[in-house]
Amino acid sequence: MSSSPPIDLNQPVGDRIEKTTCYMCACRCGIDVHLRGDKVRYIEGNRDHPVNKGVLCGKGSAGIMQHYSPARLQAPMKRVGPRGSGQFEEITWDEALEIATGWLGDVRRRDPKQLAFFTGRDQSQSLTGLWAMQYGTPNFAAHGGFCSVNMAAGGLYTFGGAFWEFGDPDWEHTKYFLLFGVAEDHASNPIKAGIGKLKGRGGKVVSVNPVRTGYAAVSDEWVSIKPGTDGLFVGALIHEMFRNRTIDLDYLGRYTNSGWLVIQDAGAADDGLFARDEDGAALVFDTETQQLSNAMNPDARAAMTGARTLPDGRQARPVFELLAERFLSPDYAPEAVAAETGVSAEQTRRIAAELARVAFEEEIVLDRPWTDWAGRKHDKMIGRPVSMHAMRGISAHSNGFQTCRMIHILQILLGTIDCPGGFRYKPPYPKQTPPNLLPHGASGDIKPEMPLGGPHLGFPHGPEHLLLDEEGGPNRIDKAFSWDAPMSSHGLMHMVINNAARKDPYGIDVLFLYMANMAWNSSMNVPGTLDALTETDENGDYVIPKIIYSDAYYSETVPFADLILPDTTYLERYDCISLLDRPISEPDYLADSIRHPVVKPDRDVRGFQEVLIDLGARLGLPAFTTEDGSPRYPGGYADYIVNHERKPGIGPLSGFRGDGTEFGKGAPNPDQLQRYIDNGAFFEHRLDPSHAYFKHANRGYLDWGIEKGIRLSPEPTIFQLYSEPLQKFRLAGRGHGERQPPDRARERLERYFDPLPFWYPPFEGTQVARDAFPLHAITQRPMHMYHSWGSQNAWLRQITAANRLYIHRSVGDRIGAADDDWVWLRSHLGRVKCQVRLMDGVNPDTVWTWNAIGKRRGAWGLSADAPESNQGFLLNHLISELLPAKEGGYRYSNSDPITGQAAWFDLRVAIEKADGAGTTEPFFEPLGASGQPPSPSKLAYGAEFRKDGR
Amino acid sequence: MTCLPQSTDKKLGLVIDLDICVGCQACATSCKEWNTGGYSAPLSDHDPYGADPSGVWLNRVHSYEYERDGAAGTLHFPRSCLHCEEPDCVTVCPTGASYKRAEDGIVLVNPDTCIGCKLCSWACPYGAREYDHDHGVMKKCTLCVDRIYNETLEEEDRVPACVRACPTGARAFGDLGNPASDVSRSVEERKGFSLLEEFGMKPVNRYLPPRQRPAPPPEPAEPVAVADGSALETLFAWVDRTLSSRR
């Protein structure tokens, strides 16, 4: 027997490694890019990186195919055929920038409102927002309004943080993890690693989700809830906590407004507001002194029960009482909600008991002394190892804001926010509740050639902060911060195109989009959006006259734009993942990071931020020009990242400032980018262990935060079980105050702006006949695909090239459909033809599919017979951006009434078997794609890396 | 070479924890990415942007629904070559291109001598061999032989690409021939099992079963009976009592 043939076991992976940041999704893991010559040989996780600690997900590991996609745009283009035809002419960058400057400059001189600038999941909002502010249009936002604003606002108004990207379970210590409505989320790798760790040490994972795949598949218990009813389920859990008296009273007393007194004076202008002293401080009843006291008096012992008489003789009751009353009501008893939620009373009660047992009987204690906001010293940190996380299963319903608040209240009752084993803030969080950041862009603020007075997006504390026009109507094209969606802290990107085409509230001249596939998977009602994009007026001119778009790939939206600014891929450009935006911090670390060009573009493309800064200078926007009118950042984005200062000493990157040793605040450091690159493309600072928990009330953390410029107020963050801003809107609805809503809005304000969270049925379900549309339809993100852009990836699309509609076996039996049979799925808006797959692990009243797999013919470099376009489908064709008209004819957006969050998952459908085989419908004309290179018919990537070349 | 080594010094292999595998596909794509430029380069793809995309993958992740003790579940199940102790894929190979290494038990194909007769793929019960039509040779999981000994890599990186990537930590690599190794111990502890062993296959790789879900504890005890008054009053009385006792 001969021995094994010799093989080269020591071949170096590449000839160099560049460390940068992944952008196959928004999790922003650190990557080591191994390069051989100028080709990418291998991409793996950066072990030192705070986010992913070396691991990499399915998408990140397929980055090579994303980078070398044949659908990459090649050069700037000007539309020459009709919109949608895909007939383009390549132009030079000079010409492209001249056209853009012409269009934008004209609008800025006339009426800056005529520009709507909306961006997708680009992570450069601190730059794009600044640019829009400088430009002076009120019409700027990113995608948060259709994505996660219910979670962001729900959290920030309640406890100054949020699930989303602003916090994480304490993966090191937690023992019980309750996960609501998450298939993947932004913390893609951290959640996976966390679940692996938690289960490894015998902890329990409970997944509340209509579908049992992914995380729900590995959970120890699955709660197969009916979509949109989590508020009832959580309400029932809270009910049980009150009933069983398993709540952390100390924690409530210390960190929440549970003792704050709420004025009880029906009909008064301040009914339901906090009783306050002359200085405006909220009042509590101090049981020690038996007197009213400033709620922030650390020595006061606030009563949590009992009506009290205010100096003016009126009655006031503590928040705790009101809260307990609400949830101890029989409406929230497990038995009462079981039919609606589909969760048995036994299961609810058992989970409630387990939560309480783990929180209170498996308490963990860290021997870490710390000092609280009032200067009281504690010698240990007491942890309640129950953690929760939630995302779009909650967020994407029209009752998401209140449901999200309810989950937070459950956490707070159990004492599990930012304690060991609980849910932890990531710096720079927490903020104040609500954050001290107000929206800008009311009518008086908009003047030709003038910057806006402040950032567009913020957190109104009451009607006084709405952005209204002279008549009290919306001043923003998306109607954000109007009576339609008063607390829409992220804008309503999903309404922009349709509002603009209907000129409601007004028409615009230039629509400027960046990195959002708005003509396809990020729009509700795709056919309607396509009509809006191509709508013409009586002269035959487009109602939205000019569309500028920056994409990196030939997506479905590209053919609808008039001017294309082709972006680079994530390996070709600088990016800045800034604390001013959505940072990559972890609970124990303050962190931010960059991307830098590790491969040179082989096409005539430019990083969008580069282009935006250039446009800013050409338009003469003050922040982008010097006094003599020359560009302020001649070195482009890299120059901006290093030298821009938001406030003195505070710039896009927090690390290596000044002489390189300072962080947070410090003078610009010309070496900063190199320092980042040398450090693996990120900066991290480990928090002092005594600052690591109870950040909302941790003197050390609060002071450190101010020192480092990440916190504005030395005051602690007080959890708002009762949210006063909501009551202020409600009072306006009752006719109080100067700013008055239109009459049609009054009922909404009264009903939904309840300062204590409550459950109400999602809108669509109440507006269509239940028996006509008996099923809920939802989507899930596949772990291996990122929205629409995964399908151009030769490896990822082999895993999922077409999506099926997953239905419960009983539904299949009922309509007589077997695997792969075609069905019609109908909503009040339209119908879609698709193929089914039968399964057991889904709530029987729910059907679902993978999100954004369906593609339009002609896009993404895919052939016309690609399964993505023949069998793949979108639920978006069935989702309406508007609710059916009510009396009075006004059609509200299909969104949460408080935050304007798009209600994707409220969709109700009916299903029937379709005849025969065929292809998916609706059928859209194939898009043209002139100028795009043909896609190869086979790939042998890596053949060139073989020693002998073959 | 086609004849098997009498015994191997080590039995290197993978242990895959089905209890925490979420089916994310990271092991599949990182494997593809590593190997398309590595020992087996390339792993070709046909019709990559067309109607019928397919390609060579050395690791694929299935999902199933099942029942166990009356409870239903969903299982994600990654599948790659199991580096069998007595692999039929090796003994059937006419050229000796397919072989099992005596030093560590890794089963490999020599891409320079394989004639592409595909017989080994017929002999593998697990469907773990993948023919590369473009390259004309058989490919399979190499256990990342070009990583695990690679001295140009940091020592901690000398593990297979799929193990290195797996975000949940569901994949472990080690010597299953050594009872003291971490992988052997986890197999021991968690009652790891192998595939089709009862039919005479002797795979080295092991899987760890989904943990038995803890039996639901008995119904929670009813709260202390509400003597008189409503639940609300009882709660408030408790709150007042508790708060005043803390003074």
Added chain:
Amino acid sequence: MHPAYSVIFFTTSSGAGYGLLFWLSLAEILVPGLLDRWPALAALVLALMLISAGLLASTYHLGHPERALGALSQWRSSWLSREAVAAVATYIPAGLLGIIWIAGLPEGMVPVLAGLSATGAIATVFCTGMIYASLRTIRQWNRPDLPWIFLALAAATGGLLFALFAAFAGAGLQASLVSVMSLSVGAGVKLRYWSAIDAEKPRYSVEDALGVPGLTSVRSLDPPHDRPNFVMREMGYTVARKHVEKLRQFVLINLFAVPLALVLIGALSGWFIAAFSLAILMATLGVVVERWLLFAEAEHVSQLYY
């Protein structure tokens, strides 16, 4: 299993070739002079042509035919290698026979060479059968009778070819006897095979394949990849039961019944040449379908995962 045309052609063509070689050699030993020098040479050349065409075709489905010589190396464990060795080895005595006949050399060595050729033919076909029979992964193949089926069908198809030569040499009647025998044996083993594989239950279930203790009613939710991959295309080929029935009948009729009838008619009528020629045509069709079915009916364990 996916029925690859090159493999079907290879096994049927070389099977017939080896069958012919076997009968020719047997005749040279037992009935020397049955065929004259030139007809014997013609039969030999035809046999070698069929064999070579088959072998050549088999290299078609190789990814690297230019490396095919490597397949001779692993005879200690690989039936495919053994087959290759046997095939190459058989060329030597058969080739020498040819040389003797072409050059008109003394024929003293003919019986020895013929004996070696016949043994080589049997060995090669046996090895071919064993390639399939040794695969534990396919229950329809992993059976002791499989090489005998290959041998029987090689003998039957080669026998018909030999019968044609014998008929030219005036030994039609004896040849008929041989053909009737070999066709009957072929039909017998094949019928027995079919009833055996039909009676046998699948050896493995998807629960076995996953191996997780205690699982029941396992069903695939999502395959790893959307479109069929190599393993599914190669190993996942199946035909519907009703087609199988039809095709089996086709084989029975074309490969066995009709040729048998034709041989009998030939024997009764004396129109040997026409009868054998027709029988050969029918049997060729029959054996090709038989071989196609052998693949199409074979179920591979790996498909349990899909």
